[in-house]
Amino acid sequence: MQMNVSLTPELHEIVQQKVRSGLYSNASEVIRDSIRNLDKDNKKENAWNSLNNLLDEAANSGRSTNSIDDIIKNSIKKNG
Numbered sequence: 391m392q393m394n395v396s397l398t399p400e401l402h403e404i405v406q407q408k409v410r411s412g413l414y415s416n417a418s419e420v421i422r423d424s425i426r427n428l429d430k431d432n433k434k435e436n437a438w439n440s441l442n443n444l445l446d447e448a449a450n451s452g453r454s455t456n457s458i459d460d461i462i463k464n465s466i467k468k469n470g
Contacts (some may be wrong), residue, residue: 395421405417405420405421407419
């Protein structure tokens with residue numbers, strides 16, 4: 391599938407530098423790799439946000455009245 395994209399002169403030069411460096415054979419490879427990395431970073435950020443939300447929920451849920459031993463015993467009963 392083909393798509394035409396307009397770049398600023400600065401971004402165009404960055405792409406050309408990457409190709410000249412030999413890391414990429416053409417501009418399309420640079421753009422595809424950049425988009426894959428952007429997607430990977432976005433997924434990482436979403437995972438961290440989910441984890442932080444879970445930690446916030448746990449912190450806000452209050453303290454358990456069970457001892458650590460009780461929690462372990464209950465866990466063994468559920469999974470045992």
